[in-house]
Amino acid sequence: MGRQDLARLHRRVGRADLAAVAEVRGAVRKLLRYRWEEEPAQVAELLLSELVTNALVHTGDGAVVAVSVEPQKLRVEVRDFVPGMPLSHVPNADDGTHGRGLVLVESLADSWGISAHALGKVVWFELDGERP
Template sequence: MEEKPDGGPERAPAPQLRRRLGRADLRAVPEARRALRELLRQWGRPGRSEIAELLTSELVTNALVHTDDDAVLTATVRPGGLRVEVRDFVAGRPAPRVPHADDGAQRTNGRGLVLVQSLADSWGVRPHGVGKAVWFELDAGAA
């Protein structure tokens, strides 16, 4: 590490992925997974890749299918783990919905968020400007 002008150690910037996702362009889903896989490889945690990719796919797909605008994917490696966030420009809050046996094929909204809720170490939704950010975190030490 280099020294900062104040004499303290200079920290390398946290590895980060940032992608603009084109409205309704579902090709962005596999592209986001590939970019995230590379970020995790750089982070030295490729074992978390499958879960991170699955959860990222859910957030990206939700943003592209349920909104009429672009979205922004940001993934940041922090000292404690990985944080992935997808911002969109629609104010409505998504909610996880546990599927029931009597659900018809048309009632699939919210099921992906059940995966996020189950597999992420933490997750949430926060207002962001005119829209919202849906995020999840995976701890660095988790297997």
Template sequence: MSPSPLMHRRVGHTERSAVGDVRRELRELLLHRCGPEQIDVAELLVSELVTNALIHTRHGAVVTATATATALRVGVQDFAADLPAPYVPNADDGTHGRGLILVRSLADAWGVEARALGKVVWFELHGLRP
């Protein structure tokens, strides 16, 4: 599985409006690689991971996307060493705290990799069109 790079984008800590730009860029890159449902899932998951990185760290994020003939892998690197903690939201939390639950539920695979500077939270979607 030798991935080909699709996207590499830096998002500054104060660029919360860039989450929508990242979503649109990923959508455009995936238009001929997968169906509309997978594109919607990819957009949702990347926006959750980028938003988490911008809210919970102070140094922005780097978003990468790679693809093989049948799989997409998206990683969001931030520059904080703290690993995401499992969190179970309650009714009083509103929409807060559901990002990683969505990632766990909708991605075919996901994980966290420690790096020398921070970490990468990633997800994969399988079954793309060959």
């Protein structure tokens, strides 16, 4: 695999900077534009948005987003710096659109997980994709 087959993105998102979610999503869209088919790229954007939003809303702190793209695989990691593991639950119908982030990741990602660190955690997912 040549160097041109690898692409990476690394962004720090500030505390409560929900506007940055759209910026990171746009950066991933550009990163995937000529590398992946449209449908898996849209799934990647959706799941990335969910994880970054969760990190900002539920921790009250900033986050670091790392994305790596290979021809057949995408990995997204969202790291926060607050102890404690996120809970995955099925929200009730009255919750509107809240509480669905990890449920979406569980159902749409090819693999995903949570890694605890001395300071905070990383929630990650991987998608298998295809070149256009």
